[in-house]
Amino acid sequence: MKREKGLLIVLSGPSGVGKGTVCGALREHDTHIRYSVSATTRSPREGEQEGVNYFYKSKEEFERMIHEDELLEYAQYVENYYGTPRQYVEEMINKGHDVILEIEVQGALQVKETFPEGVFIFLMPPDLKELRNRIEGRGTETKELIDNRMSVAKDEIDLMDKYDYVVENDEVELAVERIKAIVTAENCKKDRLIHLYKELVKE
């Protein structure tokens, strides 16, 4: 059965939940999913490569992209911009490839405005205590900062309602299997397929 368009899959969730780790583990699996590369104004860290980890942009270039609507979503963290270039995502989807974005919650909500037909997956810590443990495990935060992050996480959990799926990140490989299952299931959704089958019956 030929497909017309690919899926836009948005993987998001609270800070510290392990989005990057899960997305990295997913890349190790043999799937046909394409990975969107973000643009940023922050400097490359050691070992990072242009077009692999990020597209590195000057502040002026990034602001031009914002003004010319070349970003599906963007945000500013600690004086740097981060965003998702629209062109790659749209090209892949139009060719019938599924594309995944791994982004922060606020970015995911921006994408939802442009792509309501996307598949929005919320990665959840097994519970808030576990999130606290993870954040404390980093050992670089003050108590105030930790409490603040907990409060942010609670707000973000309230945002879960805007998503289609909730994937618990109890174990990275289990989370990856759930995400793969969601992609497979979404590709079997009747609403995405029925027009193709109706053509088949007409023949």
Place this chain on the structure above:
Amino acid sequence: MKREKGLLIVLSGPSGVGKGTVCGALREHDTHIRYSVSATTRSPREGEQEGVNYFYKSKEEFERMIHEDELLEYAQYVENYYGTPRQYVEEMINKGHDVILEIEVQGALQVKETFPEGVFIFLMPPDLKELRNRIEGRGTETKELIDNRMSVAKDEIDLMDKYDYVVENDEVELAVERIKAIVTAENCKKDRLIHLYKELVKE
């Protein structure tokens, strides 16, 4: 994360598409899915066992079950009744187990009236030509009967619209993997989980 209720999964599709084969192959896999056993008035065939293949009922017993609303769905084929006892399905779901029913299209639509929250999967032949090949391959049908089955199949494809998912039965093992993925994904649906997470945040 504790679950409250299990899923009711309804696997259905046109006559001859291979529902029984796919459901049989799914049982070979290590899943937690429970399988509903149908009731019938037809006689046991060699090797069939009471409570494994079917619950064998007299016509009088079956009609009593109909009148006392003990069946989720039933139908009559070639003078025999076939139906799904309600009790087992409801018990399993209430205990948090996912239950699968493998039934004909008309039965699936009956179940949908009682269990609109069920997960309705339509098993599709790769195309109608393939369905014709399969039916002809049985070697026991007249041309008239085959043409009639084709016409029925076209009508059933129109029924696809009432389902949530369409699974192509191009290869049995691929169809099984898709069904397993759908069950996993449905268990990650935000709408099924959000109240549990909201309680977690309150703590």
